[in-house]
Amino acid sequence: MVKIQVALDVIESDRAVKIAEEAVLGGADWIEAGTPLIKSAGMDIIRRLRETFPNNIILADMKTMDVGAAEVEMAAKSGANVVTILAAADDAVIRDSLLSAKKYGVRIMVDLISSPDPIARAKEVEALGIDLINVHVGIDAQMTGESPIEKLRKLAAETDMEIAVAGGLNPETALIAAQTGADIVIVGSYIINSDNVKQSAAEIRKAVDSSESGSIESAESNKKSKEEEMIEIFRKVSTSNISDAMHRKGAMQGISSKIPGKKIVGKAVTVRTFGGDWAKPVEAIDISEPGDIVVIYNGDRDIAMWGGLATLTAVNRKLEGVVVDGAIRDYDEIRQSDFPVFAANIVPNAGDPKGLGEINVEIVCGNQTVNPGDYIVGDDSGVVVVPKDRAYEIARRSEEVWKREKRLFDEINNGKTLAGALELLKWETRK
Ligand SMILES: O=C([C@H](O)CO)[C@H](O)[C@H](O)COP(=O)(O)O
Numbered sequence: 001m002v003k004i005q006v007a008l009d010v011i012e013s014d015r016a017v018k019i020a021e022e023a024v025l026g027g028a029d030w031i032e033a034g035t036p037l038i039k040s041a042g043m044d045i046i047r048r049l050r051e052t053f054p055n056n057i058i059l060a061d062m063k064t065m066d067v068g069a070a071e072v073e074m075a076a077k078s079g080a081n082v083v084t085i086l087a088a089a090d091d092a093v094i095r096d097s098l099l100s101a102k103k104y105g106v107r108i109m110v111d112l113i114s115s116p117d118p119i120a121r122a123k124e125v126e127a128l129g130i131d132l133i134n135v136h137v138g139i140d141a142q143m144t145g146e147s148p149i150e151k152l153r154k155l156a157a158e159t160d161m162e163i164a165v166a167g168g169l170n171p172e173t174a175l176i177a178a179q180t181g182a183d184i185v186i187v188g189s190y191i192i193n194s195d196n197v198k199q200s201a202a203e204i205r206k207a208v209d210s211s212e213s214g215s216i217e218s219a220e221s222n223k224k225s226k227e228e229e230m231i232e233i234f235r236k237v238s239t240s241n242i243s244d245a246m247h248r249k250g251a252m253q254g255i256s257s258k259i260p261g262k263k264i265v266g267k268a269v270t271v272r273t274f275g276g277d278w279a280k281p282v283e284a285i286d287i288s289e290p291g292d293i294v295v296i297y298n299g300d301r302d303i304a305m306w307g308g309l310a311t312l313t314a315v316n317r318k319l320e321g322v323v324v325d326g327a328i329r330d331y332d333e334i335r336q337s338d339f340p341v342f343a344a345n346i347v348p349n350a351g352d353p354k355g356l357g358e359i360n361v362e363i364v365c366g367n368q369t370v371n372p373g374d375y376i377v378g379d380d381s382g383v384v385v386v387p388k389d390r391a392y393e394i395a396r397r398s399e400e401v402w403k404r405e406k407r408l409f410d411e412i413n414n415g416k417t418l419a420g421a422l423e424l425l426k427w428e429t430r431k
Contacts (some may be wrong), residue, residue: 001179002158002182002183002184002185002208002209002211003027003029003030003057003183003184003185004027004028004029004030004034004174004187004201004204004205004208005028005030005031005032005057005138005164005165005184005185005186005187005190005282006019006020006023006024006028006030006031006162006187006191006192006201007032007034007061007187007188007191007192007194008020008032008033008037008188008192008234009029009034009035009036009037009139009188009189009208010034010036010037010192011036011037011039011041012040012423013037013040013044013048014043015288016033016034016037016041016045016049017048017049017052017106017239017420018190018266019192019197020052020053020195021052021199022051022198022201022271023041023080023191023192023198023201023296024053024056024201024203025198025201026197026198026199026200026201026205027202027204027205027206028191028201028205029056029057029058030055030056030058030059030082030184030324031053031057031059032058032059032060032061032188033045033046033049033058033059033060033061033080033375034061034188034379035061035062035063038060038061038062040357043074043075043078044078044296046056046058046060046075046078047078047080047141050078050079050080050404051079053065058079058080058081058082059079059080059081059082059083059084059095059109059303060075060078060082060083060084061084061109061111062075062083062085063084063085063086063113063328064083064084064086064087064089064093064097065086065088065089065093066093067093068089068093068094068096068097068100069096069097070100071083071097071100072085072097072101072104072108073100073103073104075106076100076101076104076105076106077104079105080106081107081133081364082106082107082108082109083097083101083106083108083109084109084110084111084134085097085108085109085110085111086110086111086113086127087110087111087112087115087118087121087122088113088114088115088348089111091124091128092137094108094110094125094128094304095128096182096338098105098128098129098130103291105136105232106107107131107132108128108130108131108132108179109130109132109133109134109164109217110122110125110132110133110134111134111136111331112134112135112136112151113134113138114138114141115233118135118155119151119154119155119158122155122158122159122161123158123159124353125371126161126353128228130161131161131162132137132161132162132163132164132184133159133162133163133164134150134163134164134165134166134186135148135151135162135163135164135165135166135167135182136148136153136164136165136166136167136186137151137166137167137168138167139168139188139406140216141157141167141185141390142167142396143167143393143396143397143400144340144392144393145226145393145396146167147167147168147173148165148167148177149173149176149177149180149418152177152180152181152182153180153181155181156180156181156182157181158286159314162183163181163182163184163295163407164182164183164184164185164186164320165177165182165184165185165186165260166186166187166188167397168190169185169186169187169190169204169391170187170369171190171203171204171207172203172204172207174187174204174208175207175208175210175211178208178211179211180195182200185204185208187201187204189400189403189431191204192268192322192385193292193400193402193403193407194252195406195407195409195410204303204356208319210333212223216379221242224313226392227396229392230375230391231265232396233395233396233398233399234265234336234375234377234395234398234401235263235265236399236401237395237398237399237401237402238379238381239251239378239379239382239383239384240375240381241382241385241398241399241402241405242377242386242394242398243331243384244398244401245355245394245400245401246384246386246394246398249368250368250384250385250386251382251383251384252325252365252366252367252368252370252382252383252384252385253322253366253368254301254325254344254366254367255324255325255343255344255365255366255369255382255420256343256381257340257342257378257380258328258331258334258335258341258342258343258346258380259334259335259338259339259413260380261339262321262379263340263377263378263379263380263381264293264321264340264342264377264378264379265290265320265375265376266319266320266321266322266375266376267291267292267293267294267372267373267374267375267376267388268292268293268294268295268299268370268371268372268373268374268376268385269284269287269288269292269293269294269295269359269360269372270295270296270359270360270361270363270365270367270370270371270372270377271284271294271296271297271301271358271359271363271380272297272357272358272361272363272416273296273297273298273356273357274298274299274300274356274357275276275298275300275303275351276298276300276303276304276305276327276349276350276351276352277298277305277351277352277353277354277355277356277357277427278304278307278310278350278351278352278353279353279354279355279356279357280304280355280357280358280359281294281296281298281306281309281310281324281355282309282353283359284296284359284360285310285313285317285319286313286316286317287316287359287360288319290317290318290319291318291319292319292320292321293320293321293322293323293376293378294314294322294324294363295318295320295322295323295324295363295365295370295376296324296325296326296364297325297326297363298324298325298326299325300326300351301325301327301344301345302325302327302345302347302349303326303327303347303349303350303351304326304327304328304329304346304347304348304349304350304351305326305327305328305350305351306322306324306327306328306341307328307329307330307333307334307350308321308329308330308333308334308337308348310322310328310332310416311333311334311337311339311341312337314331314339315337315339319339320340321339321340321341321342321376321378322339322341322342323342323343323364323365323366323376323378323383324338324341324343324344324365325344325364326343326344326345327343327345327346327347328341328345328346329346329347329348329349329350331346340378342382342383343377344363344366359374363428365385366383368385370385370421371387371388372387374386374387374388374391375391377389408421408422411412
C-alpha cells in the first residue's frame with residue numbers, strides 16, 4: 001500500500017503537533033519533521049513527535065550535506081525512524097550516514113532535490129546501499145511550475161528502491177504519483193496550509209487509494225494551462241497577498257478604487273500622456289482586447305483625462321477596468337456604469353484631445369513600472385503590477401500567502417491571538 005507522509009513545514013512546534021494529529025486522523029501514515037521545523041525547534045520536535053505518535057514512522061528531514069553520521073545519530077536517538085541526506089552530498093557522507101543508520105536502527109532516504117541528473121545520481125546512491133530515494137521538487141522551484149512527476153516516471157522504470165515523491169502534490173497529482181510508481185507520497189502545503197487539515201489529508205488518502213482504478217490519462221487531461229491556473233489564483237487572492245508574495249513590491253502609490261467592491265485582473269495596455277490630454281487614453285480603448293486593463297500615466301492629477309464617455313466605450317468593448325495615474329471626472333456616470341475605475345483624483349475639469357504621448361510603451365504609474373502585457377490586479381486595497389515574466393511564480397506564491405492567512409483566521413477564530421499564533425515574542429528581531 002502506498003504510504004502518505006505529511007510534511008510539517010511550519011516553524012511553530014505546537015502547530016506542527018496539532019497538524020500532525022489531524023493529518024493522521026485523515027489518513028497520513030508517516031510524519032515528517034520538516035526542515036524549517038527542525039531548524040526552528042531542533043531535535044526537541046523529533047522527541048515530541050515520537051512521544052505523541054509512538055506508532056507512526058517519524059522522518060527527520062535533516063537534508064544533511066556533511067557530517068552525516070553525527071546528524072543521523074542525533075535524529076535516531078531523538079526517535080526518528082528515517083533520516084534524509086541530500087543526493088548532492090559527497091559519497092563519503094552517504095557511506096558514513098549509512099554506517100551510522102545501521103548502528104542506530106534507522107533508514108536513510110536520499111533526497112534528489114535540485115540534482116542535475118537525478119536518474120544517474122539515484123543509481124549511484126543505490127549502489128552505495130541506500131534503500132529509499134526521494135524525487136523532490138523544492139517549494140521555490142514549484143512556484144515556477146516544476147513538477148516531480150516526469151522524473152518519477154523515469155526513475156520508477158530504472159530502480160527497485162522504494163521511491164518517495166514530493167513537490168507541491170495535491171489529490172490530483174498524488175493520484176498520478178501513486179499510479180506512476182511512488183511508494184511514499186509526501187505532501188506538505190496542501191495539508192498543512194489547509195483550513196481543514198483532516199479533510200485535506202483524507203482527500204490525499206482517497207486519491208492515493210484509488211490509484212489502482214483510475215487512469216493516468218484522465219487525471220492528466222484534467223490539468224489546466226498555466227495561464228488559466230494563474231488567472232484563477234489572481235481572482236481568488238487579494239492585492240495584499242500579492243504584495244506580500246512580491247516582498248512588499250508592486251503596489252501603486254496614490255491610486256485607489258473609485259467603485260468599491262470591484263476587483264480587476266487582466267493584462268495591461270499602457271498609455272503615457274500629458275496634462276489632461278485624453279486622445280491617447282481613448283484611442284487605447286479601441287486597440288484593447290476584451291478583458292484588458294488600460295493603465296494610464298497622465299502626469300497631472302488636477303486635469304481629468306477620463307470621464308463618462310470613455311467609460312461607456314470601455315464597457316461596450318468589454319474591458320476589465322482602467323487605472324489612471326491622474327484625474328477622472330463625470331463620477332456620477334462612472335458610478336452608474338459600475339465599471340471598475342482606479343484613479344488618483346476626481347475633478348470636474350477636463351483637458352483637450354491633442355494626441356500627445358504613446359500607447360503600449362513602458363510607463364511609470366503610481367510609482368511602479370508597467371510594461372504592456374504585465375498583469376494588473378486591483379481591489380479595495382489598491383492596485384498591484386505583476387511583471388509578465390514572473391506572473392506565474394508570483395501567483396503561486398501569493399496563493400501560499402492566502403492559504404497561510406486563511407489558516408491564521410481559523411486559529412484566531414478558535415481563540416488564539418495573532419501574536420500567539422505567530423509566536424511573535426519568540427521571533428522578535430535580536431541584534
Ligand atoms: O521537503 C520539503 C521542502 O524542501 C521544505 O522543507 C517539503 O517537505 C516537501 O517539498 C513537501 O512539501 P510540499 O512541496 O509543500 O507538498
